[in-house]
Amino acid sequence: MKTSTIMMAIVICSTIIAGSIINTKASGDSSYRHTALRPDTAEKFTISVGYHENRILRFIQVETAGDNTVGELKTKAEAQANIQCNGGRVVYKKKRLDDDKKISEFDIHAGDTCFLACIK
Incomplete structure (x- = not known):
């Protein structure tokens, strides 16, 4: 066999194994979407929020949870960055x-x- 064929077989096998580890439920369950990678909705986690200030793109770290609304995230980011949006x-x-x-x-x-x- 050629080396490229062997490498392709290794990549395919690795992908299948990784997929079976992540997807622990049956693939027929349409409501399942990588819950192993998604944080619990009540669990807090940190995301980056970017915004423009005086034509400069700045980033801040905002702690939030999956059960918070987008409006609450926006309010936290505005307060932390001291901006009005x-x-x-x-x-x-x-x-x-x-x-x-x-x-x-x-x-x-x-x-x-x-x-x-x-919006200004």
Whole structure:
């Protein structure tokens, strides 16, 4: 066998093994989405929040939990960064998040980065 064929077989086997370790439930369960990697909704975790201040992109670390709403995250970030985000939105993976929805609904993990899109 060629070396490239052997390497491809190793990569495929490693991917299958890693997938079976992460996905401990049956793949037919559509409600299951990597719960092993998602924090408990009541458990606190830290995410980065980016915002613009005087044309400079700044980042802060905000502690939150999955059962908090996006609006609560925005309020914490505004208070911590000492900024006003009048009518602004939280953006995650190029999507604007609704203030009344819970953070856990958007599959946000510890260490992820959100952005505040503030309106002046």
